[in-house]
Amino acid sequence: QVQLVESGGGSVPVGGSLRLSCVVSAPTFSTYAMGWFRQAPGKEREFQAVVSRNSGSKNYADSVKGRFTISRDNAKNTVYLQMNSLKPEDTAVYYCAAARRFIAPMVVGWYDYWGQGTQVTVSS
Numbered sequence: 001q002v003q004l005v006e007s008g009g010g011s012v013p014v015g016g017s018l019r020l021s022c023v024v025s026a027p028t029f030s031t032y033a034m035g036w037f038r039q040a041p042g043k044e045r046e047f048q049a050v051v052s053r054n055s056g057s058k059n060y061a062d063s064v065k066g067r068f069t070i071s072r073d074n075a076k077n078t079v080y081l082q083m084n085s086l087k088p089e090d091t092a093v094y095y096c097a098a099a100r101r102f103i104a105p106m107v108v109g110w111y112d113y114w115g116q117g118t119q120v121t122v123s124s
Contacts, residue, residue, distance in 0.1 A: 003024070003026075003115075004022055004024050004097070004116075005022065005023050005116070008021050009118030009120045011122075014087060014088060015085060019081070020094055020096075020120075022079045026098070030054070030074040031100065032053065033052050033103060034051050034099075035099065035111060036048040036096055037097060038093065043092075047061055047107070048064055049061070049070035050070065051079065055071070057103060057104045059106055064083075067083065067084050083120070099111045
């Protein structure tokens with residue numbers, strides 16, 4: 001059973017930074033593409049960033065390009081999301097997810113495993 005556990009969420013002022021972490025309990029972590037998504041109240045879950053198995057490919061949502069950075073450490077079974085210059089509209093529950101079959105998927109339905117999420121609140 002693959003389990004994903006996010007951490008690092010919290011409350012920050014506008015312009016602040018947070019670093020989210022997601023630890024994956026899978027001996028084959030390096031075979032998964034890893035993504036970050038977010039879901040605000042009343043809205044659908046939306047793609048934020050993805051990193052391929054060997055970090056050779058990364059994609060970002062247009063709304064976070066230049067502000068968020070995704071990275072992974074295969075030795076630690078961990079994926080990170082560094083979030084800078086945070087805005088109130090970044091407020092959401094953030095989820096990490098693992099995908100076996102695609103290089104760098106950006107679609108919710110293409111992921112196989114999900115974490116429980118961590119709350120990020122940006123206050124003005």
